[in-house]
Amino acid sequence: VPQVEADLVLPVAVGDYTDFYASIHHATNVGRMMRPDNPLLPNYRWVPIGYHGRASSLVVSETPVVRPHGQVKPESAEVPEHRASQRLDYELELGAYIGVGNAPGVPIDASDAHRHLFGLCLVNDWSARDIQAWEYQPLGPFLSKSFATSLSPWVVTAQALEPFRRAPEPRLEGAPAPLAYLDAGYERERGAFDVELEVWLTSAQMRAAHQPPVCVTRSHARHLYWTLGQLITHHASNGCNLRPGDLLASGTVSGPDPASRGCLLERTWRGTEPLVLPGGEQRRFLEDGDEVVIRGRAVRAGRTTIGFGECRARIAPARDGA
C-alpha cells in the first residue's frame, strides 16, 4: 500500500495512559504564573510528578479534535458556567510505550528500566486551560484533558534509537541527586535522547491564503528533568503493574528559552503576550480551524536521522448546545 493511501490507526491498544510533568522548565513557567515568588513546588526535584490519564480518548493523528464544553469560572464571575472552552491549548510531549511489563507488586529496578521501553511516539496532550483552572483542585486535571489526546501513528523502537541515547543535561545548581531507587549508571550515562521536537501551526486563514505552517515551538527531549527510565521505575516503585502497550507521556517538553516552550499557555504567558501569525492574526489560545502538527526526529552527527512522522490534528467547532 502506498503510504499516502494507507489509513493510519493507533499502533497500540493502550491499557493505561500516564502523563508526567518531567520538564522542569514547564513546571517552573506554569508555577511562576500562579506563584511568582515560589514557582517550583518543594516536591518537584525529588519525586517525578505524574497522574493517570484517560485511555479511551487517545486518538490517532489526523482525527479532528472537537472543542470541548466544560465548567469554567472566570475570576470576575460570581458563579461558574458550562460552555465551550475558550482557552484550548496544545501540549508537546514525547510518548513512551512499555514493552515487557512487570508483575503486580514487583518494582522495576532503575538499572533495568530501559529494557521495559518498547519505543517512542509523539503526543499532543490537548488541554482546556479554563476548564483545568476550575476543576483541578485538589485531585488534578480531569475533563480538561480527557476529551482527546492525539498520538503519532508510528512507533520508533528503542532499539532504533540506541545510537541517539545520551546523558541527561546536568542539573541546575542546588538540585538534589535522585534518591537511590531512581539512580542507575545506565540512566546517568544514556538515559536521555537526542530527539528534536517541533510544533507547527496553521490557521484556516493561513491555509486559505496558501501560507505555509509557522513553527511555534522548537524544543528537545534533552530538556526533561527525569529520564524515561526513571519515570518507568518510579511508576512501578509502589508495585503498580505496567502492562505491554501502556503509554507513559513526558509532560510538556519545554526548554529554557521562550521559543522552546511547549504549549500556548507558556508561549503566550497565559494569553498576555499573543503570538502574531503570518497574515497578522493573533493567537492567545487555539481557534477553530487551527491545525497543530508535532514533529520529531532523532539527530546525531554521523548518524542517519530518524523521523518520528507527525502528530497532526485540526480543531473542530464545539457542538451546538452541548
Next chain:
Amino acid sequence: VPQVEADLVLPVAVGDYTDFYASIHHATNVGRMMRPDNPLLPNYRWVPIGYHGRASSLVVSETPVVRPHGQVKPESAEVPEHRASQRLDYELELGAYIGVGNAPGVPIDASDAHRHLFGLCLVNDWSARDIQAWEYQPLGPFLSKSFATSLSPWVVTAQALEPFRRAPEPRLEGAPAPLAYLDAGYERERGAFDVELEVWLTSAQMRAAHQPPVCVTRSHARHLYWTLGQLITHHASNGCNLRPGDLLASGTVSGPDPASRGCLLERTWRGTEPLVLPGGEQRRFLEDGDEVVIRGRAVRAGRTTIGFGECRARIAPARDGA
C-alpha cells in the same frame, strides 16, 4: 459449582477507572485537616471532582494487598526518603459499571444518564496517605493509590436496584442548584440509592484470639452529594467517551457523623484519635495482617434486601528492600 468452591475473579475487564470525590462530608473532613478555616474548596459544590485512576491494578476481593513503598517526607524531615508506607488506609466506595457507552464527542444528557449504568459494586480504594501528601501537588494522587484497588466480585445490576432508588438528600443551606447540564428530573427524584455500606476490620491478633471483626465504618450511599447519573453526565460532558465496563467509583462515602467516616484518615483524624480494637490494640492506620471487609446491602421496608457480597483483603508486609 458450590459458591464456597468457586474462584472469584474480576467480573469486568475495566478499560478506564475513574475515581470521584462525591461525598461532601469526606471532602469537608479532609479539607478541615488542611485548612481549618476554609475546609471546602470553592469548586466543590459546583463541579463533581474526580480524577483518572489506574486500571491495571484493580484486583478482586481476597487478593492480598502488599504494603507499598514510596517517597515520603515527614514535616520534620529535611529531605524525603523512599520507604514502606506507614499510613496505609482503606477507602469505602461505591462503584458503578458503565453499560452502554457514548461515542467520542457525544455527551450524555442528564436525563439519559441512568440508562448508561449497568450495575454497582463495592470498591476499596486503598490509599497510602504519607505518599499521597508528598506527591499530590499539583496533579493529584498517583502512586499513593495505584498499588491496588479492590473490587467485590459481584455486580448488582441497576435493574435489580430499581426498587431501591430514591431522591438524594436535600442539600445543605446555601448550596447552589446544579448547573443545567447536571440537572434532570429523574436524578432529582430517583438518582440516589438506599444502599447501606459498612467496613469491618480484624487484626492478626484478633483473629488469633478468635475475636469477631469489628465494624469501623457504618455509612450509606445517600450521603453522596452527586448522584451516579450526575457523575456519568459530567464525565462525558467534554465529549469523553465512556466504554462498556468502565468503572466510576464514588470516592469515600462518608456521612455526617464520626462513625460514618469512610476511611481511617477521617476516623482517627489523621492518626490523632486512634481507634481502640477489641483486645486493646490501637489503630491510627492499617497494620500488616489487618483484614478489611466492605459490605453493602440495598434495604427498603417491604422489599427483599439485596446483598452486595463483600470486598475483602488483607495487608501483606512490604517487600524487603524494594
